[in-house]
Amino acid sequence: MILLRLAYFPGCSLKSDYQNFEKTAIEVLRIFNIELVELPRWNCCGTVFSLSSDNLMNYLAPARILIRAQELNKQIGNSNILVTLCSMCYNTIKQTNNVLTADENRDKIDTINAFMDDEVDYEGNVVVKHYLEILRDYVGFDKIAENIKRDLSKLKIAPYYGCLLLRPDVVAVDDPEQPKILSEIIKSVGAEPVEFPLFNECCGAYNTVTNPDLVIEKIYQILTSAKESGADAIITSCPLCFFNLDYRQKYVSQKYSQFSKIPILYFTQLLAIGLGLDISLCEFNKHFVDPTRLFKERRSE
Amino acid sequence: MKLIRGYPEYMRESIEMVEKTRERRLKEVYRRLSADEKEELLRKYHPDYRPEGKRPIKIGPNKGDYAPHEVVDLLEAHPLINPDEIDLSQIDYDVDILIIGGGGAGTVAALWANYEGIPAENILIATKLRHGDANSIMAQGGIQAADRPEDSPYWHYLDVIGGGHFANKPELVKILVTDALLIMKWHEELGVMYDKDDNGEFIERPGGGTCRNRLHSAKDYTGLEIFRVIRDEARNRDIPVLEFSPAVELIKDENGNIAGAVLYNMETRQYYVVRAKATILATGGFGRLHIQGFPTTNHYGATADGIVIAYRAGAKLRDMDATQYHPTGAAYPEQIVGLLITEKVRGMGAQLVNKYGEQFIYPLEPRDVESAAIIRECYELNNGVITPTGMRGVWLDSPMIEIIHGEGAIQKNLAAMYRMFKRFGIDMTQDPILVFPTLHYMNGGVEINEYAQTTVPGLFAAGEVTGGVHGKNRLMGNSLLDYNVFGRRAGIYAAKRVKRGVTVGKLTLQHVYDYEKMLSEAGIVTDRKSPILLPDYRGKAVLARQIDLVL
């Protein structure tokens, strides 16, 4: 029985190449009677928050998303929250929302509303949250721990935050220098969190397109650091980080012959497995480094 | 004049009568006419049977045959060009295959010639307007092919030949109904978005004169959808297209073969000499000649150019006395008079009713019978509605479709029609629409054989410009089929001709001089010139003060 319905923005990646992130996320929340209601008719968020604050064009895409959330919330009536799953979408939409709700930006907001004469005005009431915050504030780590069905106690998992969940501070879901939220999740499923120094080091992001060598170097460092700290696997919350950390290992192996691969998981996949959902939901066959053996080897009675 | 939901107040009275009879009519099926009744109806009321509408051609391969005045005027006319002014020694385009006409037939021909091994750069499509400005894209309701188990090419054949009054060329009909299937397969592979059910089977409806439901459609944009895809394919294959460059005369060589054409760039006013080993004529129809003063469904450039230049080069025509009037052209509002309202509307259940709301003909008789019935109803029986501009029409009861197929059926399946009327404030899901026959299709044309060859060597033809496929009257959905089937054959056989080895002799326009001689010997004195290329709709006041200054 659904107790809470929240407006939800998927973003482009989760509908094309990374559907497994979304599927596991939706099913996990359902266990706790929360339904993610996808916005009707949404558009790409624009991926990066525009730093040129006078080019209002770049605020249009996230502004439309906020208006969709605003209107959907009027229908489903529970709250004024918009949940996002992808860190980049979260960061872009939340930073835009900060601009569009600040009093000193009244003229910008009016301009945007006037330009988008095909939409109702954005009233400035939507609160953008990342899925992790919903887990922490609306479900609770204890609740998660109570519902764990599989024994993952032998797994050592490194929490990797990347950039966009923690920077800039106006959007940080946790303390940027000493975040705990991903470790809490790892603990709640009964696994052992492995802290490592490069937990918020940038993975290289879009440099993977124009300058892949940079990315290969960075993730070599990040992955090696995690492994040296004892991790069996690394969790992330961003499709681009996932791509870099997982797929780029192919090239790291080519460059560093001693490098041994390490599986990357979305935190929702870890939760899904811990909570007893069907492992096929995770679609591990889509990963470059297949994490399946982790759960076969380590599962004990 | 006050309008109520798009219609003048006085027309609302009649609409109310249509609404009153609707429930009863939903269960009524008007009886079909017998063969004799159809004959009589046509003889008395179909415009083709008016002797005042046509006259015999005085010269050329079809001397003595009857054709509408507007067509004979073009045949008995002087060439646009003065052959003395054309320098044939300088060849602007030297190709294997010249395709005259950038509509459906021309584009299909180009693709199949290319598939047959003719490199794209050796093909040239020359077209009068843009690539795609043709009647092909305006076809709405569907294309025929006998793929259902309950159907068969046998039934399709009978439908075609009966609809054509048994005047069709049998071998062409056989090809039409059998090649239909491979055309549909080709379209599937290309990615044409036909209406299909969840199992992948085509959704098929009846058409006028068909004994099986075999019209395949893509909403009511069937012609546009098919053409968009084949044009996309032609562009992917880099097939050269020369736009705004109609052919104004065919070129022959000293051996009597067609060897290309003189093209005229309408924007720069220069001519081009194209030499070709094979030429394919795909110039479409003649709606913009406004036969007998009728409005037309045709596109702006449908002026029978191909008939004119082929005739001058000695090609035989056939069935030029057979003009098709589509029964349901829009009759109101004035801005869209004559525009096509697809037969699919009737295929989905809408009935034709007079001003009293009563049926007067079975909605899916073959088009010529249907048109004649409407003309009789409006002019003989005076049961039509008269519009503020004096146009007469009968109602096509479109709201029946929503009742039969459920709310939203019109917006889903007849999106183009819904949009067209909505632009003028009329909601065809709520109110019936007014219709009257409109000039639609050239049933006859340049005669071809099963290899798409005309009677002149080196000249192939396909599509509406040809005659023989449809006899005296074409069925709905067979024109889209015609241009695909015979466009394909024209492309293949033109390619085969090229591959067999063709030597093009010395280029000549002697046939043009000879034609001038024929005109004078027959005593034809005129300042008419043809082909006319475009109709002239300029206001009379402007034309009265118009002079051509040298610029």
Place this chain on the structure above:
Amino acid sequence: MGKSKAALKEVEKPKMEMVTIYIMGKAYKVPAGLTIMKAMEYAGYRFIRGAGCRAGFCGACATIYRFKDDYKLYMALACQTPVEDGMYLTQIPFVPANKAKYDINKVSPTASSIIRYYPEITRCVSCNTCTKACPQELNVMDYIQASLRGDIETAAKLSFDCIQCGLCAARCPAEIAHYHVAQLVRRLYAKYYLKPSKNLEKRLKEIQEGKYEEMLNKLMKMSKEELKKLYESREIEKVGVSE
């Protein structure tokens, strides 16, 4: 019978209500109620560019206009739009737009395929100018967004009524050629998402095996009278449709 000629004649009776329109800035008095296309012809323009099907299917007559003292820009098809007093109009008979070349048999129906051929769709800022430009009132931005995330079915259906007039591409700040993207998407949808017809496959095989040869050849040789008899005695399938 020839009374239908009345339908063709331009309405040029005296005491006709006239309006003033501005064709590329020049004022002309034309009868009210004419479409923009017919009004331009009434004023003396003879189209070479800018007229095609004259019925709303081909996109040749794309027109943009404004009214005096009104900043709003309107887009329409000249053949389907009646003139209004004070219209300032021009036509856009051609829009330069690159069409990617591809072999449809080698393109996979995914977002990355579409982005590979039309990478500029990633520049879409969701300004919705394209939707406002569309004379067919299509949700253009929505179909571009659907294409961006690989939702081929939605993009194909939303873009279906597109007549490729080019106004969207002319107005787009991200320089996208929407209608070319849509053409690729629709072909992908029809080719990979719609199942092939089994009936068609079967019938094709039958034809190739010559199942209909004999009966068709027989029909070809029949006299008119024999054919007439067969034609008259055809059983007509119930008007219903195989849905």
